Amino acid sequence: MLKLEARPQPSKAMSIASPLVALAITxxxxxxxxxxxxxxxxxxxxxxFVEPVKSGYALAELSVxxxxxxxxxxxxxxxxxxxxxxxxxxxxxxxxALAGGWVAMQADEHTGRWIVxxxxxxxxxxxxxxxxxxxxxxxxxxxxxxxxxxxxVYVADMLLNWLVYGxxxxxxxxxxxxxxxxxxxxxxxxxxxxxxxxIGALIALAAxxxxxxxxxxxxxxxxxxVGGLAPAAARYAGFSSRTALWTALxxxxxxxxxxxxxxxAGPLGQLTPYVPAGYxxxxxxxxxxxxxxxxGIVFSAVLMSxxxxxxxxxxxxxxxxxxxTGVFQGLLLxxxxxxxxxxxxxLRWAAAQxxxxxxxA
Amino acid sequence: xTAAPLRLELQGITKQYPAVKANxxxxxxxxxxxxxxxxxxxxxxxxxxxxxxxxxxxxxxxxIRWNGQPVVVKSPHEARALGISMVFQHFSLFDTLTAAENVxxxxxxSQPLPQVTERIRQVAADYGLEVDPLRPVHTLSVGERQxxxxxRALLGRPQLLILDEPTSVLTPQAVDRxxxxxxxxxxxxxxxxxxxxxxxxxxxxCHHCTVLRGGRVxxxxxxxxxxNASLSRLMIGAEPPQLQHREARLxxxxxxxxxxxxxxxxxxxxxxxxxxxxxxxxEIVGIAGVSGNGQQELMxxxxxxxxxxxxxxxxxxxHDIARRGxxxxxxxxxxxxxxxxxxxxxxxTLSLQANTLLTRTENVSRSGWLKxxxxxxxxxxxxxxxxxKAGGPDAAAKSLSGGNLQKFIVGREIDAKPxxxxxxxxxWGVDVGAAAQIRGELLKLRDAGCALLVVSEELDELFEISxxxxxxxxGRLSPSIPAxxxxxxxxxxxxxxxxxxxxxxx
Numbered sequence: 006m007l008k009l010e011a012r013p014q015p016s017k018a019m020s021i022a023s024p025l026v027a028l029a030i031t032x033x034x035x036x037x038x039x040x041x042x043x044x045x046x047x048x049x050x051x052x053x054f055v056e057p058v059k060s061g062y063a064l065a066e067l068s069v070x071x072x073x074x075x076x077x078x079x080x081x082x083x084x085x086x087x088x089x090x091x092x093x094x095x096x097x098x099x100x101x102a103l104a105g106g107w108v109a110m111q112a113d114e115h116t117g118r119w120i121v122x123x124x125x126x127x128x129x130x131x132x133x134x135x136x137x138x139x140x141x142x143x144x145x146x147x148x149x150x151x152x153x154x155x156x157x158v159y160v161a162d163m164l165l166n167w168l169v170y171g172x173x174x175x176x177x178x179x180x181x182x183x184x185x186x187x188x189x190x191x192x193x194x195x196x197x198x199x200x201x202x203x204i205g206a207l208i209a210l211a212a213x214x215x216x217x218x219x220x221x222x223x224x225x226x227x228x229x230x231v232g233g234l235a236p237a238a239a240r241y242a243g244f245s246s247r248t249a250l251w252t253a254l255x256x257x258x259x260x261x262x263x264x265x266x267x268x269x270a271g272p273l274g275q276l277t278p279y280v281p282a283g284y285x286x287x288x289x290x291x292x293x294x295x296x297x298x299x300x301g302i303v304f305s306a307v308l309m310s311x312x313x314x315x316x317x318x319x320x321x322x323x324x325x326x327x328x329x330t331g332v333f334q335g336l337l338l339x340x341x342x343x344x345x346x347x348x349x350x351x352l353r354w355a356a357a358q359x360x361x362x363x364x365x366a
Numbered sequence: 367x368t369a370a371p372l373r374l375e376l377q378g379i380t381k382q383y384p385a386v387k388a389n390x391x392x393x394x395x396x397x398x399x400x401x402x403x404x405x406x407x408x409x410x411x412x413x414x415x416x417x418x419x420x421x422x423x424x425x426x427x428x429x430i431r432w433n434g435q436p437v438v439v440k441s442p443h444e445a446r447a448l449g450i451s452m453v454f455q456h457f458s459l460f461d462t463l464t465a466a467e468n469v470x471x472x473x474x475x476s477q478p479l480p481q482v483t484e485r486i487r488q489v490a491a492d493y494g495l496e497v498d499p500l501r502p503v504h505t506l507s508v509g510e511r512q513x514x515x516x517x518r519a520l521l522g523r524p525q526l527l528i529l530d531e532p533t534s535v536l537t538p539q540a541v542d543r544x545x546x547x548x549x550x551x552x553x554x555x556x557x558x559x560x561x562x563x564x565x566x567x568x569x570x571x572c573h574h575c576t577v578l579r580g581g582r583v584x585x586x587x588x589x590x591x592x593x594n595a596s597l598s599r600l601m602i603g604a605e606p607p608q609l610q611h612r613e614a615r616l617x618x619x620x621x622x623x624x625x626x627x628x629x630x631x632x633x634x635x636x637x638x639x640x641x642x643x644x645x646x647x648x649e650i651v652g653i654a655g656v657s658g659n660g661q662q663e664l665m666x667x668x669x670x671x672x673x674x675x676x677x678x679x680x681x682x683x684x685h686d687i688a689r690r691g692x693x694x695x696x697x698x699x700x701x702x703x704x705x706x707x708x709x710x711x712x713x714x715t716l717s718l719q720a721n722t723l724l725t726r727t728e729n730v731s732r733s734g735w736l737k738x739x740x741x742x743x744x745x746x747x748x749x750x751x752x753x754x755k756a757g758g759p760d761a762a763a764k765s766l767s768g769g770n771l772q773k774f775i776v777g778r779e780i781d782a783k784p785x786x787x788x789x790x791x792x793x794w795g796v797d798v799g800a801a802a803q804i805r806g807e808l809l810k811l812r813d814a815g816c817a818l819l820v821v822s823e824e825l826d827e828l829f830e831i832s833x834x835x836x837x838x839x840x841g842r843l844s845p846s847i848p849a850x851x852x853x854x855x856x857x858x859x860x861x862x863x864x865x866x867x868x869x870x871x872x
Contacts, residue, residue, distance in 0.1 A: 014757075014765055222738070224730045227723055230716075237710040240671045241702070242724040243692030 009350045019348045024294055024301070026347075027340035028308070034336055044323055052323065053315030053333065063314075065202035069272055070310035072205040073098070073264035075302055077288035079216045080260030082297040086220065087253040088233030091139065093154025094261040095285025096161035097132040101262025102269035103165060104131025106184060106276045109191040109269065110173070116190045124191060124270045125208075125263060132262015133255050135161065140254040144247055150254070162281060169276050184276040193271040205267040212260065217299040229253060261285060290338055309334065371434030373398045373557040374419065374526055379428035381414055388414035389425070390581040396526070396574075401548060401558045403568040403589060405601055406578035408769055408797035412561045415578070416528050419559070420452045421445040433525075449525035453515045453532060459503045465514045466499035472518060482521075489520050493547040505634030507658025509540065509823070516544075520551075527551060528559045533567055538825055539858045540656065545571050563601065563798055565594040566826075577601055602798060612813055614833045617647025618683075620786045620817035621668075621700075626679040628667055636660035638667065639841040643819075645786065650808065650818040651846065652832030654825060654857050660841035661821050662705070665790050668819070669702040670695045682786065696725060699785030703776055705794065705821075707768065711775045714764035718756060719745035721763050722778055744781075752777030753803065769800035776804050780811055787811060788819045793827060805831050825854060839863035 032050065039049035057067050077094045084091045105128035112120045135157055142148035166182070175185045193203040219226040228244040229252060239246060264284065269276060291309050295301030316330025376394040380387070388411045396402045406412045417423040419430065421439035430437055432448055439445050442452075459468045466483040473482065486499040495513045503511060512532065519527055529548075533541045548558055548571065560572055568575055569589045577585040577600040585600040626641040638660055645651045655661055666672035668680065670692035680688040682698050692702070704710045712721045719742045723729070729740040745759035752773045756766050763771060772793070779787060792808065793801035808831055812818055821838075822828050828835060828849070835852050837844040837860035844865040847856075859865075 014762065222736050224723070224727075224734045224736060227720070227736065231713055231724065234715055235709045235713040237706065238713045238724060241669065241692065241704055241710045243670060243694070243696070245691075 006354070008353050009346070010353050012349060012351050015348050016351070020296065020345075023344040023348060024296070024305070024341060027294075027337060027344045030340040030344070031333060031336045034340075035333065038329075038332070042325065044325065048323065049319065049325075052318040053311055056318050057311040057314040061197075062200055065197070065200035067307065067310050067314060068206045069201050070313050071303075071306045072209045073268055073284045074288050074291045074306035074309055075209040076205075076212055076264040076267075077257075077261045077284055078291040078295060078302045078306060079212055079299055080257030081288055081292040082295070082299065082302060083216065083220065083226075083229065084253045084257040085292060086233050086297055087229040087249050088236070089250060089253045090151045091136070091154045091254060091257050092151055092289060093135070093139065093156075093158045093285070094257065094288055095281055095283070096154070096158035097135040097258040097261035098265040098268070098285045099158075099161040099165050099281050100131040100135040101128035101265025102131075102273075102276065102280045103161075103168065103265075104128055104134075104262065105266025106173075106187070106269045109187040110185060112188040112191045114188060114190070116188060118190055118194070120191050121193060121270065125266050128262045128264075128266020128269075129259040130262065132258040132260065132265060134258070135262070136254040136256075136258020137251075139258075140251050143254075144250055158281075158285070165276070165280060166278055169278055173276065175275075182278055186275045187270060191270050192274065193267055201272060203267075203271050205271060208263070208267070213299045213303055220299070225252065261288075287334070290334055294337065294341055308337070312337075370398055372396060372431065373400070373433060374559075375431040376415075376419070377429040377431070379415065379418055379425045379430075381411075381418060381423065381425050383414075387581050389418070389428075392428070392578070392581070392583055394576055394583075396557050396559065398525075398557055399552050399555045400574055401552050401560055401572045403572035403575040404559060404561045404578065405563060405565075405568055405575055405597065407563060407602055407799070408767060410578040410601075411581040412578055413530060414581075416452065416530060416559065416561060419445070419526075420450060420528060446522055446524075449522070450528065451519035451522050451524035451526070452528040452530070453512070453519050454530055457511045457515050459511055459514060461504035462502065464500050464502050465497055465506070468503055468514065469499070469518045469521065473521070485521060486517055489517050493517075493520065493550065494543050495547065501634055505632060507656075507662070509657040516547075524556060526557045526559065528561070530561045531563075532560075533562070533564060538854055539861070541567070565597045565601075568597070569594070579603065598798070611809065611831075614650075614812070615648045615815070617815055617817075619644050620647050620683060621645040621819065622681040622684075624679055624681070626664075626667060626675055628663060628672065628674050628676075630663070631672075636663050636841040638663050641841075641843045643836060643843055643846070645817045645819050647785070647817045648812060648815050649833040650812050650820055650831055652828035652835045652849065653819065653821040653838050653843075654828050654835055654861065655821075655823075655838035656861050657823055659838050659861075661790070661838055663841070664838065664843075665702070665704065665788065665821060668700075668788055669704070693727075696727075696782075701725065701779040701782055701784035701787050703779050703787070703789040703792065705790040707771050707775055708764055712763040712771060715762055717745075717760045717762055718749070718754075718766075718774060719759040721745075721774075722748070725778060726782060748774060748777045748781060751781070752807070769796040772796050773800055773804060776807065780807055784811075784816055786817045786819070788821075790821045792820060792822060793824070794822075801827075825857060829854075837861055837865065839865075 035050065036046040039046040057063055077098060081091060081094055105124040108124045108127040138157060139150050139154045142153050143150045169184055170182045173184045175183055193205060195203045229249045231242065232239040232244055232246055232249040269280065287309055291302060291305045294305035312330050312333045316327050319325040319329055320327045372395050374396040376392060379389050379392040381389040392415055404412050414423060418425045421441045421444050430439060466479060466486055469486055470479050470482045483499045486497060490497045495517055497513045497517055532544065552558055562568055569592065572589050575587050575589040576583060579601060623641050623643040626638055628638040630637045636659060641664060653661065667675050670690055673689060673691065675688035677688050678686050682700055685698065687695050687698065708714045722741060722744050726744065729737045729744060731737060742759050748754065749756055754774045755770045776792065792804050808818060820832065832849040834846040835849050835857060836846045837857055839861055840863050844860050
């Protein structure tokens with residue numbers, strides 16, 4: 006009989022292997038799923054795991070999805086490690102897009118390229134503003150940050166809709182709910198002509214390094230995490246829980262806002278009701294699959310982007326419903342949670358029952 | 367003589383854990399109505415053995431006979447059905463529920479809560495255990511929680527009661543009362559397994575004693591015929607080291623408390639009521655008292671975790687620190703070792719080296735960067751200097767035994783060269799060897815001219831290391847008395863808040 010047995014210490018190897026095993030399980034179940042749907046499983050897997058990475062162009066497209074996920078998930082990792090449950094990154098993302106978009110709309114054909122920096126800064130500030138509301142309500146009134154941050158997502162959506170249906174609607178846009186197309190100067194600089202890969206990728210990589218340094222090499226980052234792991238120990242040490250609250254929420258809000266501005270002035274080029282694409286929520290999965298670790302988040306964001314692109318390809322080429330993306334994301338998360346058991350436990354073959362009175366070695 | 371069958375008989379019980387063999391062919395025989403001590407250091411396998419009897423852990427091999435019949439105890443539920451009750455060292459109570467609700471949870475639900483509450487009051491009265499069934503558990507002190515656990519165990523009218531280190535949280539009078547309760551139970555035919563490493567208690571209370579060391583039985587003796595030294599030899603293979611106590615060389619006043627009053631935070635906490643005290647360099651002042659009389663509140667006020675102290679009520683070297691936070695106080699030389707090691711004194715899941723950063727900031731650069739190599743070296747030094755048994759500086763705090771983690775935390779604060787060290791329960795749940803080492807380190811620090819304030823619920827310990835004693839009762843602090851002139855009886859009476867009468871007479 007297989008038996009779960011507590012390990013004396015959590016296994017380091019297993020905490021790295023667990024996402025890989027989870028991925029393997031996801032792939033296996035995916036194959037079963039394709040067979041059941043009457044599709045060639047090899048072709049199905051190809052859509053998800055080969056097509057999105059088979060060429061430079063495909064990789065560039067992958068990065069378009071992965072960059073916002075990485076940025077948002079990094080901020081969330083800081084939050085979650087501080088035991089603050091900001092699940093409203095989607096709203097902070099929208100606010101970043103709105104703030105960045107507003108700056109972009111001020112530009113005309115004479116504006117210099119410096120406007121890009123202003124757009125990104127505005128995006129960060131917009132996201133921070135949305136995070137600050139959560140922090141303020143929690144700090145001042147002890148409001149639950151999970152509810153507040155989630156509700157603010159819908160407020161942000163309403164705000165976006167009001168703007169693009171009202172004051173910011175393009176007068177020459179045939180009454181479509183969308184803003185003017187931003188001036189060329191506002192376009193986030195691309196790294197390679199013809200590909201949508203832009204400097205957002207470099208910013209994301211720098212953010213990964215910055216986040217790693219913050220979490221593991223600064224006293225402030227240490228204090229935040231102690232507050233999350235053991236609040237009584239943080240009080241004993243004299244680490245301020247208010248500082249932690251504000252730092253974490255402003256950081257994660259700012260990161261989501263930055264992603265929003267990159268998205269608005271990058272692939273979108275204008276504001277539409279379709280700015281919120283679910284990155285803020287998907288990033289929660291990305292953060293956890295990446296073990297709340299900056300480097301892990303890069304891998305999990307890439308994986309998640311492969312699911313997005315694979316899902317679209319499966320829809321257009323194999324005629325599978327697009328919701329297959331969600332199925333894959335869900336499978337991965339479930340498999341991961343199951344595999345994580347093995348970090349703290351190990352499997353052992355054991356006799357069904359200890360037989361009393363029989364001495365054994 | 368056709369004696370009744372043994373209440374409990376264990377034969378060759380063996381339990382292998384991944385890292386250690388916790389029990390290795392252990393045998394144990396308990397007669398009806400016998401108070402049977404199981405003596406051993408932390409890690410000797412006592413707790414595992416008790417969990418096996420109680421059905422919480424399955425043995426790999428061995429036989430259990432209950433009233434002469436071989437049994438397999440598969441779960442605590444079955445154990446209770448047989449008539450085995452256990453009071454664990456670590457209490458299993460839900461903080462947010464009341465005492466009565468906690469007890470009720472473990473019973474079958476046929477009885478309404480008011481009836482259970484009434485039975486608790488009755489059992490508590492019968493056995494002299496003060497328990498208010500309607501108080502939420504989070505407001506109870508450790509000692510009070512234990513009484514809830516004992517009452518819970520007694521409600522099932524057990525034939526065998528297992529007590530795991532029951533006296534570590536009790537006053538001498540409360541220990542005496544507990545012993546009266548236990549003798550009463552024993553006279554009624556209930557057998558008692560009494561797990562402890564306190565030799566005096568075992569000799570005073572128990573009829574028979576089984577000694578464990580390293581998972582094996584190293585002796586079966588009649589404790590009344592033994593000396594502390596002979597029991598100690600069986601338990602640790604050596605006699606405990608003796609402490610050297612030098613004459614105190616008093617220095618300046620380091621800590622001065624004056625009219626420290628803080629209202630309670632919740633209805634069942636204790637209000638601090640005009641606490642005044644002086645601690646001088648080079649002395650150890652011990653605070654005795656029954657748990658739940660304001661010690662926790664006083665410690666939080668002194669450490670700075672509770673920042674509500676009235677201005678001027680706490681002075682360190684004459685500086686008013688009443689409104690300073692813990693980190694600011696630490697910079698002035700005030701270090702504190704809290705009662706809870708895991709979760710307060712150390713972050714359980716973080717490594718030992720990361721845990722040094724809670725109170726030690728010398729390895730943080732001005733701009734806030736961590737000097738990781740120095741952090742690691744500090745942890746290594748502490749492990750070596752204080753003889754901490756750990757997997758190294760990367761070992762998680764929770765992977766250490768209680769005694770070793772306590773050595774690490776006390777060491778971390780001692781090594782910071784404090785001018786005032788405040789220690790709460792320095793050796794709670796720590797084995798004899800480690801406890802002696804910690805006390806020795808505290809004395810060394812005192813001789814080096816540090817001021818120390820020690821709160822302990824173990825009176826022996828306070829008498830052993832303190833120069834002066836004060837007693838805390840109902841949020842007030844007694845006058846101090848030189849430890850050499852104090853008697854256990856007097857301190858015990860003061861614990862009930864009766865010092866004013868005596869002091870007026872004196």
